[in-house]
Amino acid sequence: MAATPVSKVCLLPDGCEAFAVRVASARAALHSIDVQYYIWHSDATGRYLAHELLQAADRGVRVRVLLDDMDARSRDSVLVALNRHPKIQIRLFNPFATRAGILRTLRELFSRWSRLNHRMHNKSWIMDEELAIVGGRNIGDEYFSVSEEVNFVDMDVLLSGAAVGETLHSFETYWRFSSSVPVSRLHRVGQSKYTLNELRTALLAESTRFAMETPYMQRMLKAPKFSQLLSDASRWYESDTVRIVTDDPRKAIRHAPTIDPGVLESMIESLDAADTEILLISPYFVPGAGGTAALRELSRRGVDVTVLTNSLAATDVAAVHSGYSRYRASLLEGGVCLYELKALAPSEHVQRMRLGSSRASLHTKAAIIDRRLVFVGSFNIDPRSAQLNCEMGAWIDSEKLACQMADLFKDAVRPENSYTVSLDERGRTRWSELVGGVEVFHDRDPHANGWRRAVTWLLGLLPIESQL
Structure with a gap:
């Protein structure tokens, strides 16, 4: 053999x-x-x-x-x-x-x-x-x-x-x-x-x-x-199940007669097969109605679904944040846990990643499923990656690698590094963080200036979700 x-x-x-x-x-x-x-x-x-x-x-x-x-x-x-x-x-x-x-x-x-x-x-x-x-x-x-x-x-x-x-x-x-x-x-x-x-x-x-x-x-x-x-x-981690997934380049041709399955299809298949836990990292996170329903259904089935994305203060694309924010409450109501990376996250790991600058912005695109299967690649969970751009990535079956990735995820979502997003008793979105060891709550996107909030709100009124 x-x-x-x-x-x-x-x-x-x-x-x-x-x-x-x-x-x-x-x-x-x-x-x-x-x-x-x-x-x-x-x-x-x-x-x-x-x-x-x-x-x-x-x-x-x-x-x-x-x-x-x-x-x-x-x-x-x-x-x-x-x-x-x-x-x-x-x-x-x-x-x-x-x-x-x-x-x-x-x-x-x-x-x-x-x-x-x-x-x-x-x-x-x-x-x-x-x-x-x-x-x-x-x-x-x-x-x-x-x-x-x-x-x-x-x-x-x-x-x-x-x-x-x-x-x-x-x-x-x-x-x-x-x-x-x-x-x-x-x-x-x-x-x-x-x-x-x-x-x-x-x-x-x-x-x-x-x-x-x-x-x-x-x-x-x-x-x-x-x-x-x-x-x-x-x-190094050894695995006999490492799969490189790539979109068919014909995806870049409008109305191509046939397009082979690619990264989106592999992501849907892998998420749907989850038994206990999904950890998602997507800097540009616009799940759409279908993706929101799918994540809520996974949560209903008993799968712990946690997402890390950029806060409004940290993102480099405010338009994408406007697309994400309209699904935030529905995801939380459905049992999905949401964290948003701070622009000034103080952890040693995040500090190391941004070295001389005063700001950090999330750009990792990854998934950790059941502490066994890992995806790292170029694919964002948004309409542009799903439908418009050609993408690629690696699916790696390795418990040890998954544990290392999960540890990095756990560090990134600590209250010193990310905002925890939740709903208050009246169903309104709120953010919490630790400041000097004290939990502080915000009733609007924290540490984003008024101009950025206004632009994001205005962009949210436009019919541009398919382009995000």
């Missing part, structure tokens, strides 16, 4: 370590690096990682980069210059024809909205077909705890073994899809304001300055070495 393929999984909850692992894997690569992202910012960490990919290509490593075009257009010159390297290929998913100009972009959005409204939200980083990173992080300072304004509390998993092949298969499917267009087909090479050598020099100078002048890089140097992480048995 053939041996069951085994995968190994390592959680990456710390932003600094998640950045360090990407840097180290790029430096260790011998044959190939394949990366797929929704957002790649041109900030300190984004340009540092671009420099690492360029250095890998200079060593002869084949580098393929697939980016969603919603965020990529402002970096056309950099992408075109990188694409000139004989070992680097860059493709853009569902690209705009318009590359610059607000009025022209708006005109294209209005004329091609049904196509451009579907984006590739997938996130993966694959080295030598041996290691893969899958999770919620894009590439940018706020995802790696560098930002001085707000940093995301996020989660990735580092994978080895059989799951890497599945991740690569997902990448290849998108890479070959008709909506993934080589950047060279969108721009004439002469349009870039950089030559490849000019870009190489600029990236080297910026990376050197970032490494020498920022406390962040000094902290990264203190993180466990890549080789130590790979050999540290206490960080």
